[in-house]
Amino acid sequence: MKPPVISIVSKKRSGKTTLLEKLIPELKRRGYRVGTVKHDTHGFDIDHEGKDTWRHKQAGADAVVISSPWKLSVIKDVAKEVDLNRIVAEQLSDMDIVLTEGYKNAGMPQIEIFLSTAHRHPMHDKANPGTLFAVMSDVPMDLGVPRFHIDDVFALADLVQARFLISSGDIPGA
Numbered sequence: 356m357k358p359p360v361i362s363i364v365s366k367k368r369s370g371k372t373t374l375l376e377k378l379i380p381e382l383k384r385r386g387y388r389v390g391t392v393k394h395d396t397h398g399f400d401i402d403h404e405g406k407d408t409w410r411h412k413q414a415g416a417d418a419v420v421i422s423s424p425w426k427l428s429v430i431k432d433v434a435k436e437v438d439l440n441r442i443v444a445e446q447l448s449d450m451d452i453v454l455t456e457g458y459k460n461a462g463m464p465q466i467e468i469f470l471s472t473a474h475r476h477p478m479h480d481k482a483n484p485g486t487l488f489a490v491m492s493d494v495p496m497d498l499g500v501p502r503f504h505i506d507d508v509f510a511l512a513d514l515v516q517a518r519f520l521i522s523s524g525d526i527p528g529a
Contacts, residue, residue, distance in 0.1 A: 358390070358450045359519040360443055362486075364459040365468035366478060370505065371456045374468055374491060377508040378515075382452065385512065387520060390450035392442055394457030402430055439463070452520060464488045464519075469496065470505065489514055 363371045363378075375391065382389050402409040402419075408430060411419045418431040429446075439461045447453050455463065459478070465485070469477040469492040479487045481499040489511060490502040503510045 357440075357443060357448060358453050360439065360453045360455060360461075360463045361515065361519065362455045362458045362461060362463045362465045363468065364457065364465050364478060365470075366474045368473050369468045369470045370491075371468060374466075374505075374508070375454060375456060378454065378512060381508050381512040382515070385516060387451040387516075388449065390443075390447035390453040392439065392447070392453060392455045392458070394439075394455060452515070462486060466491060466511070467498075468492070468505065469494075488518065 363374055365371055379389050379391070402412060408419045408421050412430060418429065420430075421428045439455065439458055443453050455461070459465065463486060465479075465487050466489045467477055467479055467487055469490060471492075471494045477490065477492075477496065477498065479485060479490075479498055481497060484499050487498060487500050489500055490496065490498050491505050491507075491511060492502055493505045496502055501514055503514075
């Protein structure tokens, strides 16, 4: 069964990573296995020049896997961006929940972060909320969904847990 996927979205410099750094340990404390996917529209490189895996790629490998008793990483060339559903199905299907940073156009339920000091208006509005189901903000606002103070990660975790994780008797450790 595919885990639920929730996208943390906002305009630049609003605190997506910071929220994830708070929400992940809270969900882990509650007993859930949490996977994340970071969307990078500019491209990235996790291989380091001179390291064995970098040398394998330089030699022409289309995919390189590095494995240890504690971690597994795959570096693979793709012809086009891999769909989020496929990433979740192939890499994160054993998680209880997957949180994404970005993927605002993937059609997944979204938590928007809005900081009044960084932007004038939120991405969503009450008339067209799309897949928005919660807002984290430093100022009061009504977008037609629950709104929590930017620092109230516990209330957000309660909403996420109630809406996406608890079903009849499906409580971690039970």
